[in-house]
Amino acid sequence: MQISKAESQVMQFLWERHPATASDVFAALGSVNDWSEATVKTLLNRLKKKGAVATEPDGKRFLYRPAIERDAWVLEESSHMLNRLFDGRLAPLVSHFSNHGKLSREDLDELRDLIERLDDEH
Amino acid sequence: MQISKAESQVMQFLWERHPATASDVFAALGSVNDWSEATVKTLLNRLKKKGAVATEPDGKRFLYRPAIERDAWVLEESSHMLNRLFDGRLAPLVSHFSNHGKLSREDLDELRDLIERLDDEH
DNA sequence: CATTCACGTTTACGCGTGTAAACATTCAGC
DNA sequence: GCTGAATGTTTACACGCGTAAACGTGAATG
Numbered sequence: 001m002q003i004s005k006a007e008s009q010v011m012q013f014l015w016e017r018h019p020a021t022a023s024d025v026f027a028a029l030g031s032v033n034d035w036s037e038a039t040v041k042t043l044l045n046r047l048k049k050k051g052a053v054a055t056e057p058d059g060k061r062f063l064y065r066p067a068i069e070r071d072a073w074v075l076e077e078s079s080h081m082l083n084r085l086f087d088g089r090l091a092p093l094v095s096h097f098s099n100h101g102k103l104s105r106e107d108l109d110e111l112r113d114l115i116e117r118l119d120d121e122h
Numbered sequence: 123m124q125i126s127k128a129e130s131q132v133m134q135f136l137w138e139r140h141p142a143t144a145s146d147v148f149a150a151l152g153s154v155n156d157w158s159e160a161t162v163k164t165l166l167n168r169l170k171k172k173g174a175v176a177t178e179p180d181g182k183r184f185l186y187r188p189a190i191e192r193d194a195w196v197l198e199e200s201s202h203m204l205n206r207l208f209d210g211r212l213a214p215l216v217s218h219f220s221n222h223g224k225l226s227r228e229d230l231d232e233l234r235d236l237i238e239r240l241d242d243e244h
Numbered sequence: 245c246a247t248t249c250a251c252g253t254t255t256a257c258g259c260g261t262g263t264a265a266a267c268a269t270t271c272a273g274c
Numbered sequence: 275g276c277t278g279a280a281t282g283t284t285t286a287c288a289c290g291c292g293t294a295a296a297c298g299t300g301a302a303t304g
Binding site: 127 | 290294296300301
């Protein structure tokens with residue numbers, strides 16, 4: 001499933017808050033992205049054509065809701081990046097961030113806890 | 123610096139092996155990607171225009187070399203992804219992979235070692 | 245010298261995307 | 275029933291990208 005940058009913002013919104021009308025989407029994203037209503041309509045339509053959102057009539061308008069799982073999309077996107085940049089491995093990514101001072105104490109703590117927990121689950 | 127997918131393959135090659143001629147690039151990537159020589163020339167030119175590669179005349183042809191750091195590019199790309207998908211935090215990403223069974227024993231070991239090492243450097 | 249070869253430069257073209265206007269339809273209120 | 279507001283549908287257009295052919299030019303070679 002190919003979802004563009006602008007489209008993905010619409011999806012992000014729908015994943016958090018669905019069903020939603022086109023106006024809802026515009027209300028939430030229009031000012032942030034400086035989109036006109038027309039732009040939002042186009043994005044919703046393209047997503048519909050791609051099968052990424054489903055619509056359900058509600059009186060004279062539509063209710064939109066995601067038709068694909070956020071998790072699946074996130075996994076696909078992040079896997080691509082990981083493969084492309086880090087040979088598909090996580091440790092080099094973490095290491096990279098650390099090397100560039102992008103790993104805060106907090107991140108480190110979080111990661112340590114997580115790893116421990118995962119270790120315990122054997 | 124905006125580097126497209128096809129262009130990034132050229133960059134990856136140049137980062138590993140520079141300086142290189144257009145023929146070198148074609149020899150290395152042409153068959154893999156099913157690119158014609160013309161395509162390689164276009165990509166190199168666009169990268170040149172973007173300032174991502176530098177050229178140096180060598181007799182009648184050019185030698186190409188990266189003009190940006192691979193590390194910087196990787197950091198930029200991965201940061202974008204992390205921001206977009208995981209609120210900029212690493213732990214959720216690792217957790218996500220784990221939840222989807224994409225975290226091997228090996229990954230886990232690597233990560234644990236890495237975290238320990240980083241912890242020590244406090 | 246004239247031709248060809250190797251290489252860089254220019255031009256091309258279809259497709260996805262960002263962005264949006266124009267058009268169509270339908271419901272609601274006068 | 276007609277008019278206007280709301281909403282979906284169609285059309286538009288410029289730009290980046292994947293892909294590549296055409297063109298220009300200088301060097302090599304017969």
